[in-house]
Amino acid sequence: MLGSLLTLVFVLVFNFFLFRVVQTDPIGSLFRGRNVPAATLDNLRSAFGLDQSLGAQFLYYLRETAQLNFGISYQSRQPVWDEIVAAIPATVALVGISAILSAVIGTIGGVVAAWRRNTWKDHTITSGTMVFYSMPDFWLGMILLVGFAVVLGWFPVGGMVSAGSNATGLARLFDQLHHMFLPALTLTLAYLGEYTLVTRSSLLDVMGEDYLTVARAKGLRDVVVRNRHAVPNALLPVVTLTAINFGFVLSGAIAVEAVFSWPGLGKATADAIRGPDLPMLQGLFLLFSTAVIVFNLLADLTYSWLDPRVEEA
Amino acid sequence: MTSIAMKRRRATAGRVWKEFRDSREGMIGLAVLAVFVLLALAAPLLADLRELNPVFARAQGNPQWGSPGEFGPLGTDHIRRSVWAQFVWGSRVSLFVGLAATLLTILIGSVTGIVSGFVGGKADGALMRVTEWFLVIPFLPLAIVLASVLGRSVWNIIFVIGVTSWPSTARLVRAQVLTVKQRLFVDRARSLGASGPHIVAHHILPNVSGLILANATLAVPISILTETTLAFLGLGDPSRASWGKTLEEAFVNGAMVRNAWWYFLPAGLGILAVVLAFTMIGRTLEQIANPRLSRSR
Numbered sequence: 001m002l003g004s005l006l007t008l009v010f011v012l013v014f015n016f017f018l019f020r021v022v023q024t025d026p027i028g029s030l031f032r033g034r035n036v037p038a039a040t041l042d043n044l045r046s047a048f049g050l051d052q053s054l055g056a057q058f059l060y061y062l063r064e065t066a067q068l069n070f071g072i073s074y075q076s077r078q079p080v081w082d083e084i085v086a087a088i089p090a091t092v093a094l095v096g097i098s099a100i101l102s103a104v105i106g107t108i109g110g111v112v113a114a115w116r117r118n119t120w121k122d123h124t125i126t127s128g129t130m131v132f133y134s135m136p137d138f139w140l141g142m143i144l145l146v147g148f149a150v151v152l153g154w155f156p157v158g159g160m161v162s163a164g165s166n167a168t169g170l171a172r173l174f175d176q177l178h179h180m181f182l183p184a185l186t187l188t189l190a191y192l193g194e195y196t197l198v199t200r201s202s203l204l205d206v207m208g209e210d211y212l213t214v215a216r217a218k219g220l221r222d223v224v225v226r227n228r229h230a231v232p233n234a235l236l237p238v239v240t241l242t243a244i245n246f247g248f249v250l251s252g253a254i255a256v257e258a259v260f261s262w263p264g265l266g267k268a269t270a271d272a273i274r275g276p277d278l279p280m281l282q283g284l285f286l287l288f289s290t291a292v293i294v295f296n297l298l299a300d301l302t303y304s305w306l307d308p309r310v311e312e313a
Numbered sequence: 314m315t316s317i318a319m320k321r322r323r324a325t326a327g328r329v330w331k332e333f334r335d336s337r338e339g340m341i342g343l344a345v346l347a348v349f350v351l352l353a354l355a356a357p358l359l360a361d362l363r364e365l366n367p368v369f370a371r372a373q374g375n376p377q378w379g380s381p382g383e384f385g386p387l388g389t390d391h392i393r394r395s396v397w398a399q400f401v402w403g404s405r406v407s408l409f410v411g412l413a414a415t416l417l418t419i420l421i422g423s424v425t426g427i428v429s430g431f432v433g434g435k436a437d438g439a440l441m442r443v444t445e446w447f448l449v450i451p452f453l454p455l456a457i458v459l460a461s462v463l464g465r466s467v468w469n470i471i472f473v474i475g476v477t478s479w480p481s482t483a484r485l486v487r488a489q490v491l492t493v494k495q496r497l498f499v500d501r502a503r504s505l506g507a508s509g510p511h512i513v514a515h516h517i518l519p520n521v522s523g524l525i526l527a528n529a530t531l532a533v534p535i536s537i538l539t540e541t542t543l544a545f546l547g548l549g550d551p552s553r554a555s556w557g558k559t560l561e562e563a564f565v566n567g568a569m570v571r572n573a574w575w576y577f578l579p580a581g582l583g584i585l586a587v588v589l590a591f592t593m594i595g596r597t598l599e600q601i602a603n604p605r606l607s608r609s610r
């Protein structure tokens with residue numbers, strides 16, 4: 001708990017100094033190329049506290065951050081926080097669904113692979129997931145996009161709703177799901193491997209235990225031994241992994257969102273890099289870090305709740 | 314170093330190689346890697362560097378968006394450059410960045426881990442706190458933010474990857490140092506009057522180096538994939554071809570809508586092959602360094 005707070009403070013300080021290193025004149029860059037009188041710029045600089053000492057600026061930064069004021073985006077000229085809030089739902093929907101799907105499918109794959117260790121099933125699952133794990137996720141997205149959207153034309157090439165569509169209700173939802181299919185498939189395939197490998201090695205560790213021999217000696221069917229006795233004891237690391245990965249839901253799909261023009265936080269990050277739109281990057285980085293810190297804390301708490309032998313960290 | 318110790322170490326290296334040779338997975342990985350290292354080294358023989366220059370490509374009369382059928386072996390891009398030349402020369406940057414960034418990662422991680430584990434006490438507490446910070450901060454956003462702030466060059470990318478990915482190495486090395494420190498030969502050396510640095514160099518380091526090597530091999534894929542992602546997001550060195558940059562340019566210039574598969578398939582396959590090769594080598598080394606793993610993996 002205290003550790004998480006300290007980490008958050010570290011991120012805040014780090015964020016401040018990192019962006020002070022380059023961004024010496026944010027007001028100047030905000031109005032670059034526009035005919036704004038020097039006096040107006042100076043007024044703005046003092047309004048944002050930029051003419052003060054570093055210490056005073058840091059306090060100003062803390063106060064503004066606490067009020068969720070991250071400045072104005074260079075690209076859209078809108079407040080950074082408004083831009084971020086507008087992009088959150090798209091990312092949570094896409095990456096959230098992919099995270100759940102990959103956790104479920106990946107875990108099942110890992111259970112099958114471990115239970116049938118060294119058979120063709122195991123080899124297929126293990127090498128298949130390793131291949132998906134070893135390629136850049138956005139490249140997988142590019143291939144799926146060309147194959148299923150450009151060549152076959154089964155899916156739209158990008159975005160979240162069809163252009164010019166004013167459908168509402170269910171029709172709109174189906175349109176969005178239609179757009180979401182390929183990016184979600186990409187992310188699910190890319191994240192699967194981690195779950196499969198962790199589940200597999202965790203289950204293999206459990207499989208030598210005596211209580212499984214006992215369960216078999218009682219005459220229980222193989223499926224029952226697996227699902228009731230082995231898997232529950234092997235799932236602990238998987239639960240932790242899932243909790244930690246949920247912290248990455250917000251920041252997990254930067255390049256994939258860019259490939260599919262999915263209007264979420266990832267695409268916002270990719271667009272901000274091109275600027276570079278430093279206030280936007282700063283706000284996004286702060287949000288991404290906070291999400292990870294919060295979910296790490298939750299993972300620790302769940303872990304000690306599920307396995308009381310673990311002291312709370 | 315006494316000759317006895319030398320002999321023993323050479324024997325260990327020989328044993329590791331023998332075990333490695335027996336692993337099919339490890340040898341396949343090594344063979345694939347060798348092919349790509351040769352490709353990178355032989356780049357000047359395989360493709361003219363001038364082919365990367367759009368002015369030269371135009372003067373040569375290369376077709377625009379030429380398919381492999383029109384312009385061998387891998388076609389041309391939106392500004393008539395040979396994709397094969399980009400692949401060959403790009404392999405250099407991707408491999409170099411992957412290896413150099415990993416070296417930096419391992420260096421920072423090992424020094425932190427060894428100091429933390431060996432010295433202990435307050436230094437350990439402080440170093441582990443910092444390690445935890447870097448472990449928690451989301452890796453890719455941190456790398457993006459650093460790279461945006463520092464500017465686009467190969468050296469900055471190496472620095473960014475090194476600075477963001479060392480914490481897991483530090484933890485692993487620290488844990489191993491803590492176990493080695495308990496062994497009798499360390500007490501013996503200490504009671505014979507050996508200094509701290511001597512113990513680290515002659516007793517701790519040889520016993521953690523296998524682990525460090527295995528960890529380094531497994532860290533290369535992460536470095537290469539990070540370089541690729543950063544380059545794809547437009548943070549790569551603008552003056553040099555790399556596989557990630559090829560993918561970026563293909564994407565930005567509409568290779569996908571044109572179905573110009575020859576533009577974006579080779580670079581991705583190259584990354585996949587190299588990453589898989591390092592993973593296979595790393596898993597094999599890990600099994601040799603830590604035989605308890607071989608039972609389950």
